[in-house]
Amino acid sequence: MKKKTALARREALLALAAALAGGCAASAPTPTPAPPSGTVRLTLLHLADVYQVQAVEDGQRGGMARAATLRKQVLRETPHVLTLMGGDTLSPSVESLVEVDGKPLKGRHMVDAWNAFGLDYAVLGNHEFDFGDDVLRERIRESRFTWLGANVRDGKSGALFAGVQATAVRELGGIKLGLFGVVLQETKATTKAGKDTHFGDVCEAARGAVAKLREQGAQVVVALTHLTADQDRALTRCVHVDAVLGGHDHEALEDRGTGTPIFKVAADAVDLGRLTLDVDAATATVRQVTWQTLPVTRQVPEDAAFVAAMQPYATLFSRLSERVGRTPVALDARASQVRTQETNLGSFVADAFRAAAGADVALVNGGALRADTVLPAGGVTRRDLHAILPYTDELVVLEVKGDTLRAALENGVSLSREDSRPGRFPQVSGMAFTFDADRPVGQRVLGVKVGGKPLDAAATYRLATLSFLASGKDGYDMLKNQPSTPARADGNSPLDVLAEAFRTGTPSPHAQAEGRISRLGSGALSPDARQPPAPLK
Incomplete structure (x- = not known):
């Protein structure tokens, strides 16, 4: 046993010496036979x-x-x-x-x-x-x-x-x-x-x-x-x-x-x-x-x-390290979350868009939020900002009837039983809704409230959203050709709006999901599951 131990120790020392002598050779891939x-x-x-x-x-x-x-x-x-x-x-x-x-x-x-x-x-x-x-x-x-x-x-x-x-x-x-x-x-x-x-x-x-x-x-x-x-x-x-x-x-x-x-x-x-x-x-x-x-x-x-x-x-890339603001809480940007359920990041982005547009409600597709990590509390860099919203889109306001808004939510949850993390999943502001993923497509949204009141199918609501969705992409055909205006007269992009929210702290993100989206049936979450995990190492 002692001979084997001594031999193993000698071989390890020789391997270390060879690695040090070879400089970067220690990082080389293991040669295949x-x-x-x-x-x-x-x-x-x-x-x-x-x-x-x-x-x-x-x-x-x-x-x-x-x-x-x-x-x-x-x-x-x-x-x-x-x-x-x-x-x-x-x-x-x-x-x-x-x-x-x-x-x-x-x-x-x-x-x-x-x-x-x-x-x-x-x-x-x-x-x-x-x-x-x-x-x-x-x-x-x-x-x-x-x-x-x-x-x-x-x-x-x-x-x-x-x-x-x-x-x-x-x-x-x-x-x-x-x-x-x-x-x-x-x-x-x-x-x-x-x-x-x-x-x-x-x-x-x-x-x-x-x-x-x-x-x-x-x-x-x-x-x-x-x-x-x-x-x-x-x-x-x-x-x-x-x-x-x-x-x-x-x-x-x-x-x-x-x-x-x-x-x-x-x-x-x-x-x-x-x-x-x-x-x-x-x-x-x-x-x-x-x-x-x-x-x-x-x-x-x-x-x-x-x-x-x-x-x-x-x-150019050095600019990405510039600080644009801060977040007081960790923000859950994981694709597995923003594409399947309410997250505090999704709500924060939707809140920022609704406030900037002066709209009644806001809807952002989870697939637009791309960082795929948990952003820790503290300083937010331009790289973080671009990671969250890396697309070139416009923020627009649509005038939609209540039944159109419901149809948009139906589309948003229409693939929730699929194991595909659908990018169309809606993150919302100014409204709350319940859905049951086990019900047939078109019948999954069971209740919608806007401003705390039941959705009125005949009423007109001002909806802040991305031009991508307003053009009917990701299945949102019901939003196509709806009366539309730019959300900001100053021409600020969705990225500018989000940067302003991080800089000013208004609106401020919440520590966890608030229950804007309630899911019944398969995949329903316990209240504890809404708490974002610690930032990834």
Whole structure:
């Protein structure tokens, strides 16, 4: 036993000495075993839902400059490597609202970052369309990598969206690797995609893409998707591929349950995914599929070339650390909460909008609130502000009848039984309502009060909301074409309004949810569950 202990201690000391001697070698990914004899190893590096260049979690995790270091270490280790991105990067980027000459970046910096990173292929994400088709086309033209989107077409010409490919074939080590990309079909309803941009059936597009790839000689096929995990599983049942690399869910996933491996990485480059395919050199059959996630932490040094390429943005990004105000209480901005129930952040934002507009009521969709964390009490920075509301929207006032307001709430809770964290879930001000998620769609809202009085179906109410919802997006068709005026004569944006509330302390956020939204049936919360948790570490 003593000999084993002494040997283990000696090996540990030798490992430590080697790490110190190697400088940053301690942060290098663990080398994978050599490929089996007679095989060609293909390596696909994967990131998805990367909304900012800089690190997250107070600098502890993520950062594209660090991920670039890990990428180069893998490139030195193995010869046949492609770098892929699973969609959602132009928006809702915290940094996309930073202005240059009075105009927000709108994802320009993210394309520059991916160009510097060495990205090979990206699939369109639903949020690539948040700034509209024209901005997306401009970003695609600026890209030195290829965008994929087999189910995104121009409704007029029938062609693919301008600058996008359905498929791609790359020969690596004598093996022809085929890639195709597909994105959520509901993107049309949840973004600012143009009226002539259509998102076709995912399964149909995938079948066509795979057939095309096989015609082009692809021997191994990988799907690059921006879908929910359930939609990825459905994809593997309708078409045969060797692996799926996905985005959209923001959470890590390794699922081999359908027989086709599906892999996802967490959002904002906190991990770099590494998919290894060992392919038989003679038959082009995939013998082994290995998945590894490489943590992107502050122990990983930043890549100097990437940092130099992004230097023009350094001063702009420094503005994000400016303090804009404070909050006396922790604010619950977690997606799992703001998209399913009342939260103190949702109520605070709705209160600020209603006060700024002088409206009777306010409604904000939970999907507009993007920070996905618990913001601690204390100072609020511009980064925090942009994280909460990273979209370019207008605050408007609609004149709506009571029955229209009820219909809007019905739409807001219409997907509450779905396990999809629907972005349409309403956060409200000036009103309270009860709903039962177990009742049929259209019958879920059981009671509504405005200003403490029962809703009058025939009365007219002034509703403060975002222009996105006023245009009928996210299922809010009943708000489309309602009499509308800008909420502020000074032209202040929703972001300006929220900044003013943080600066002045008026309105002031509450410590917890107040019971504006009561849920019956499945998913109903106890009063204790309304208390926000401690801020995330």
